Amino acid sequence: MIPRTKVNYGLLDLVRAAFTRERKREYAEALVTHLRELTGCRHILLTASGRGALYAILRAVGRERVLIPSYTCKAVDEAVLLAGRSIVRVPTEANGFNYDASSLEELLDEGSVVVATHQFGIPCDMATTMSLARARGALIVEDAAASLGTRIDGKLTGTIGDVGFFSFDSTKLVTVPLKGGFIATDDDAMAQRIARVLDEETVMPGLAWKVRTILMAAILVVIENGALYRLFHWVVFGCRRAFTFDEDGLHPEFTEFYRHRLTNWQARIALGQIRRLDEIVGARQRRYRELLSGLSGVERAALPPEDSTNSWACIRFPLRVRGDKLVYYQQLVDRGVDCAFSFTYIGDPSACGRAGQLAHEVLDLPYYEKLTDRELNRVVEAVVEIDSAGVTR
Secondary structure (H helix, E strand, O other): OEOOOOOOOOHHHHHHHHOOOOOOOHHHHHHHHHHHHHHOOOEEEEEOOHHHHHHHHHHHHOOOEEEEEOOOOHHHHHHHHHOOOEEEEEOEOOOOOOEOHHHHHHOOOOOEEEEEEOHHHOOOOHHHHHHHHHHHOOEEEEEOOOOOOOEEOOEEOOOOOOEEEEEOOOOOOOOOOOOOEEEEEOOHHHHHHHHHHHHHHOEOOOHHHHHHHHHHHHHHHHOOOHHHHHHHHHHHHHOOOOOOOOOOOOOOOOOHHHHEOOOHHHHHHHHHHHHOHHHHHHHHHHHHHHHHHHOOOOOOEEOOOOOOOOOOOOOOOEEEEOOOHHHHHHHHHHOOEOOEOOOOOOOOHHHOOHHHHHHHHEEEOOOOOOOOHHHHHHHHHHHHHHHHHOOOO
C-alpha cells in the first residue's frame, strides 16, 4: 500500500541523532545561521512546533483579537485559546483554500492580529492583507507552517508580514521527529519579547523523551514499506473503523509541543534538509505538475489550482471530492492507495460557511519527496479508475 505520507529522514539520520549531544548546540546554531540566510530575517527563534511558535508570538504581542482562517488546522485555534486570546474567523475564498482577504476590511482594528495562512503551501492574498492591515494598524503574523519554500513575487512566505512562523512537522516540507519549527522576524523589539516568552515557558526535553521520540520516528520510517504499511493501516485504521487520528471539537492542552524547545539532535536532522531545500522544493513542484497532468480529465473530484508561476512549495495535493468522501477514500484504499485528511474537523463547523464544505470534501493524495514514479503512476491509475467507475455516491 502507498502510505499517505513519508518523512524525509531515514534510519541513518536517526542513528546520528541518537549520538548527538546537547551541550554544544552546534547544529542548532548552524540551523539558525542557514535560516537567516534563507529568510533574510535578522531574528530566527527555534521552537518545538509550529503551534508552539504561534503561541509564543501571541503571548508576546499582547493583542486580544486574533483573526484566523475559517478553514485551518485546529492547532491554530488551540494555540490562540491557550495564549488567552479571542478568535475571529475569516470567511474562506470562493474557489480556494485560503481566507477571503477582502473580508478583513470589516473585521480589522488596531487591536487585531491577522494570522495570514498559506494553506497547503498555496499563497494567500498578501497584497490585500498587507494593505488593509497597515491601514487599520493591525499586526500580520504569517502562518507559513505549510509553505516553507513558497514565494510571492520572489519573496519567501513567512517573511512578508511582521513576523512569520514555520513548521517541521512530519507532514511538512522539512520533517523532524516528531515536530519542530521556527519564528522569523526583522522586528528587534518583537523578537526580544518572543525570546523572553520562550525562555520563561519552555524547557529542554530529557533523555527519556529523546529515546521515545527517536523510537517513534524509526517506526515511521520502517512502516514506509508497502507491505508493512498495509498491516499498520489495517491495525490502526481498519480495525478501529477510523480514517484519521483527529477528532471533533477543540481540546486546548499544554502538550510538549508548547512546553519543549527544539533539541540539538532535531536541529541536526532539519539542517541536512535545509541545506538541500531547493532539491526538496523542486521534487515537490515536479510531482505537483505530474499529478495535475495525469488527473486532468477526472470529474468526480476537483483538482487543486495550477502553480502558474512555478513558485509554490506545496505540502498537500488536495482533492475536493464530489460525493461521499469516505466512499471515495475506501475505494482508493481498496486499490492500495492511502490518503490523508486535512481538517475534516475544523474549529467551529457551524459558523464556518464554505470552510465546512471544504472539510467535507478535501482528501489528500500521497504527495511527498519520496514518492516514486511507480507509486505516482499507481495513484493516478487508481483515481482515474474510480472516476471511470463512478463509485462516489
